[in-house]
Amino acid sequence: MISHPLNQIIEAADRAITAEDFDTLLDFYADDATLLVKPGLNAVGKEQIRRAFVAIAEHFDHSLVVKQGKMIVIEGGDTALVIMETLLETTGKDRLASATTRRGTYVFRQSADGGWLCVVDNSYGTDLLQESQTI
Amino acid sequence: MISHPLNQIIEAADRAITAEDFDTLLDFYADDATLLVKPGLNAVGKEQIRRAFVAIAEHFDHSLVVKQGKMIVIEGGDTALVIMETLLETTGKDRLASATTRRGTYVFRQSADGGWLCVVDNSYGTDLLQESQTI
Numbered sequence: 001m002i003s004h005p006l007n008q009i010i011e012a013a014d015r016a017i018t019a020e021d022f023d024t025l026l027d028f029y030a031d032d033a034t035l036l037v038k039p040g041l042n043a044v045g046k047e048q049i050r051r052a053f054v055a056i057a058e059h060f061d062h063s064l065v066v067k068q069g070k071m072i073v074i075e076g077g078d079t080a081l082v083i084m085e086t087l088l089e090t091t092g093k094d095r096l097a098s099a100t101t102r103r104g105t106y107v108f109r110q111s112a113d114g115g116w117l118c119v120v121d122n123s124y125g126t127d128l129l130q131e132s133q134t135i
Numbered sequence: 136m137i138s139h140p141l142n143q144i145i146e147a148a149d150r151a152i153t154a155e156d157f158d159t160l161l162d163f164y165a166d167d168a169t170l171l172v173k174p175g176l177n178a179v180g181k182e183q184i185r186r187a188f189v190a191i192a193e194h195f196d197h198s199l200v201v202k203q204g205k206m207i208v209i210e211g212g213d214t215a216l217v218i219m220e221t222l223l224e225t226t227g228k229d230r231l232a233s234a235t236t237r238r239g240t241y242v243f244r245q246s247a248d249g250g251w252l253c254v255v256d257n258s259y260g261t262d263l264l265q266e267s268q269t270i
Contacts, residue, residue: 030211030212031212032211032212032213033211033212034209034210034211034212036209042209044211069264070264072263072264074169074171074177074255074257075169075255076165076167076168076169076179076242076254076255076256077165077166077167077168077169077244077252077254077255078167078244078254079214079242079244079254079255080255081216081240081242081255081257083240083257083260083261083263083264084264085264103261103264104261105216105218105240105260105261107211107214107216107242109212109213109214117212119211119212119213119214120209120210120211120212120214120215120216121211122209122216122218125218125240125260125261126218126238126239126240126260126261128207128218129204129205129207129218129219129220129238
């Protein structure tokens with residue numbers, strides 16, 4: 001199978017999360033991107049997104065490792081919807097390891113130069129529907 | 136709760152599918168939109184999308200009724216990721232009724248005039264990961 005450019009981009013972004021290299025990480029986001037931190041809590045724009053990742057790193061006691069599973073890219077109208085498995089491995093303060101697989105949904109926008117920037121980062125995917133009301 | 140404009144837009148698009156009013160339906164799509172017809176089969180652009188909806192209507196013996204369940208909109212960078220329940224009711228040639236609920240994922244792009252057009256229509260949501268290989 002031919003790899004999509006977004007495969008490498010997402011892999012690099014996940015490496016930056018694992019390394020807590022937030023300067024590099026923020027380069028993958030558009031200025032007006034939205035990160036769904038948890039159901040009901042959105043971070044909008046790079047400043048809020050940076051603060052969210054700092055808080056997430058703290059929350060997991062700096063042990064978070066993010067990896068990719070299966071990934072499907074559907075391009076349409078200068079955007080791409082990415083459906084993928086995101087694997088989260090953590091070690092808590094109690095040294096107990098845990099691993100979670102989420103089925104995330106991400107929207108990327110292509111710039112005139114062909115580069116891709118993340119505009120919507122929703123690692124919860126359609127599981128959001130389990131805990132929400134109709135809006 | 137305050138309704139998002141996309142709620143009414145999607146409701147109107149679903150009414151057009153049910154009525155098999157494909158001219159109206161296509162007005163909701165960008166010229167370069169992608170419709171995921173079924174896993175592994177994409178329709179790209181209005182001509183292919185129209186043909187796909189004609190085939191879908193035939194497939195369900197003109198009995199398809201589409202309704203909306205819960206809907207969540209996450210806006211970012213002139214786009215919106217819509218996560219929603221799509222309810223499909225059909226009556227087959229054997230007159231047996233069936234109802235399916237999908238958790239779909241849709242990407243809309245906002246134009247300069249504030250209007251929204253669908254650029255990626257994936258009613259299968261993250262279920263796509265069940266039947267795919269890594270790409």
